Amino acid sequence: MATSAATLSFFSSSLFLSSPTAKLPPFLSLSSKSSSSKPILSVSSQLSTLPILSFTGEKVGETYLDLKSAPPETARAVVHRAIITDLQNKRRGTASTLTRSEVRGGGKKPYPQKKTGSARRGSSRTPLRPGGGVIFGPKPRDWSIKINKKEKRLAISTALSSAAENTIVVEDFGDKFEKPKTKDFIEALKRWGLDPKQKSMFLMMDVPENVDKSSRNIGGLRMLTPRTLNLFDILNCDNLVLTPDTVDYLNGRYGEEYEGETEDDEEEEGAEDQNDDGTQ
Numbered sequence: 001m002a003t004s005a006a007t008l009s010f011f012s013s014s015l016f017l018s019s020p021t022a023k024l025p026p027f028l029s030l031s032s033k034s035s036s037s038k039p040i041l042s043v044s045s046q047l048s049t050l051p052i053l054s055f056t057g058e059k060v061g062e063t064y065l066d067l068k069s070a071p072p073e074t075a076r077a078v079v080h081r082a083i084i085t086d087l088q089n090k091r092r093g094t095a096s097t098l099t100r101s102e103v104r105g106g107g108k109k110p111y112p113q114k115k116t117g118s119a120r121r122g123s124s125r126t127p128l129r130p131g132g133g134v135i136f137g138p139k140p141r142d143w144s145i146k147i148n149k150k151e152k153r154l155a156i157s158t159a160l161s162s163a164a165e166n167t168i169v170v171e172d173f174g175d176k177f178e179k180p181k182t183k184d185f186i187e188a189l190k191r192w193g194l195d196p197k198q199k200s201m202f203l204m205m206d207v208p209e210n211v212d213k214s215s216r217n218i219g220g221l222r223m224l225t226p227r228t229l230n231l232f233d234i235l236n237c238d239n240l241v242l243t244p245d246t247v248d249y250l251n252g253r254y255g256e257e258y259e260g261e262t263e264d265d266e267e268e269e270g271a272e273d274q275n276d277d278g279t280q
Helices: 072-089 149-162 182-191 209-215 231-235 244-254 263-278
Strands: 044-053 059-069 167-170 200-203 221-224 239-242
Touching: 059 149, 059 244, 072 149, 072 231, 149 231, 149 244, 182 209, 209 221, 239 244
Parallel strands: 044 167, 167 239, 200 221, 200 239
Antiparallel strands: 044 059
């Protein structure tokens, strides 16, 4: 695999660690192979060569993945901010408790002020009694936070660039499955050099019904489309599988030649908003 001066390694990254010598998480790595000690202060493009495999597992060619990526000095912060934004925007914020004024009852004094031998009680709704109100309890709120579109796009492209070492391209296999069968899909994974027990993410432009049904019973496998592509699944997988059409899409969407917002971008943002509203 041919890469540029600075290479982000997907499995041994220090993107989320303050010390580069600390123990690294299993799905992120950051290694710098710069020929110069001068720091990189701008967004760069990383060219990675990926093998193209046939459905039978034979190498039939090569392609390239040319994506924008943040420099090593800021990659950790960019990806961290984007993943925190995605996770926090999924919070529904519906937790609610009753204050003293909202608890039902309590209009009558529970017992006389004196001659009972007990503490004075003016109301049964007091937070000091079981069934009373809650002091400083949670109320419905909006947890969502904002992130710039260019910043989020840069975080996704940086994560995809870091996954290039463990990425393969498979020729379109949508018509290879005549009927849904998980066993056939597992055999295909083995032919492509993938372990069915590892976490694998497939990114396809369109997922045929037979492919979807054949893969959905494999626990560590995620089948995504450009509308459902998200940063968490990219970081949480061990292997990334693309199709030739997906490579062209990624180079156009996250590469240097990207010009601006398109109709596909608006559709993706609408789908993300629906996911944020419907998840907990």
